[in-house]
Amino acid sequence: MSSPENRELTVVIVDDHSIFRSGLRADLADDIRVLGEAATVDEAVDLVVATGPRVVLLDVHLPGGAGGGGAEVIRRAAQQAPNTRFLALSVSDAADDVVTVIRSGARGYITKSASGADVSDAARRVAEGDAVFSPRLAGFVLDAFGAVSGETAEASDELDRLSAREQEVMRLIARGYAYKEVATSLFISVKTVETHVSSVLRKLQLSSRHELTAWALERKLL
Numbered sequence: 001m002s003s004p005e006n007r008e009l010t011v012v013i014v015d016d017h018s019i020f021r022s023g024l025r026a027d028l029a030d031d032i033r034v035l036g037e038a039a040t041v042d043e044a045v046d047l048v049v050a051t052g053p054r055v056v057l058l059d060v061h062l063p064g065g066a067g068g069g070g071a072e073v074i075r076r077a078a079q080q081a082p083n084t085r086f087l088a089l090s091v092s093d094a095a096d097d098v099v100t101v102i103r104s105g106a107r108g109y110i111t112k113s114a115s116g117a118d119v120s121d122a123a124r125r126v127a128e129g130d131a132v133f134s135p136r137l138a139g140f141v142l143d144a145f146g147a148v149s150g151e152t153a154e155a156s157d158e159l160d161r162l163s164a165r166e167q168e169v170m171r172l173i174a175r176g177y178a179y180k181e182v183a184t185s186l187f188i189s190v191k192t193v194e195t196h197v198s199s200v201l202r203k204l205q206l207s208s209r210h211e212l213t214a215w216a217l218e219r220k221l222l
Contacts, residue, residue: 009127012051013037014044014073015059015089020112024057024089027116032123041065041072048077053084055123058106060090060097071104078105087126089119107210108132108176121178130209133176159219161203169196173209174216 009032013021016039025034035051038044041064048056056077060070068075074086088101088109098109107126110119111134122132162170165186172182179197183190197209206212 008033009055009124010035010051010053011055011057011123012044012047012053013057014039014047014062014070015057016040016062024116024119027119028123029117029120032120039063041069041076044073045076048073048084049080052081054127056084056086057119057123058086058088058101060088060092060101069101070106071101074101074104074106085126085129087119087123087132089114110134125178125209128208131176131213158204159221162200166196166200166203169193170200170212170216171221173197173200174213174221176213 011028011032012035013024014037015021015024018039021037021039025037028034035053036047038047039062041062043064044056044058044062045065056073058070058073062069062073065072065076070086070088070090077084078086086101086106088098088106089112090097090109091112092098102109107129108122108131110122110132114122114134125132159167168186169182172185173179177185179190179193182193186193201207201212204212204215206215
């Protein structure tokens with residue numbers, strides 16, 4: 001039996017607007033297979049449990065259920081579909097919406113202004129365990145979680161292990177930026193970014209971008 005990492009990327013689209021669902025389905029990359037669509041909380045939960053997609057592309061505001069929207073879908077479906085991950089898609093960039101759905105278990109949050117290619121890339125990264133946010137949302141999302149934790153930044157030995165450039169790369173990667181975006185921002189090659197990320201993960205004894213985001217959040221470094 002193949003491992004989850006080797007399986008094709010299967011997704012479910014959950015949104016109460018049929019035009020958006022159709023447009024997103026058409027714009028997703030060819031290597032992504034849509035298992036079905038749902039328009040309400042109850043429909044979404046039933047579909048996710050029945051099909052077990054690797055990623056759910058989930059609108060934040062949905063009718064039905066107990067009024068919890070996308071966050072309710074995650075709470076109800078996650079236990080019955082433990083290998084499924086959730087990527088929130090919304091026109092809203094309100095702090096309450098973002099924090100609520102991330103706390104419920106979503107691995108990422110991007111706005112509906114993203115292109116089909118951007119959504120496809122985000123879905124792949126979420127499937128691999130990364131935390132993904134639209135760049136303009138990432139800062140305040142991470143600040144909000146840091147504020148909730150109440151923890152102050154520590155000038156720890158761990159951070160001192162990283163060079164100045166590695167710290168720059170670490171902060172951008174932890175905020176959800178893609179390698180290409182980091183490379184453009186820092187005027188270095190994508191290959192160099194990959195090298196720095198590998199070095200950062202090794203020095204901090206972390207295994208994924210998701211763990212790196214959590215590590216940075218705990219120390220309020222973003």
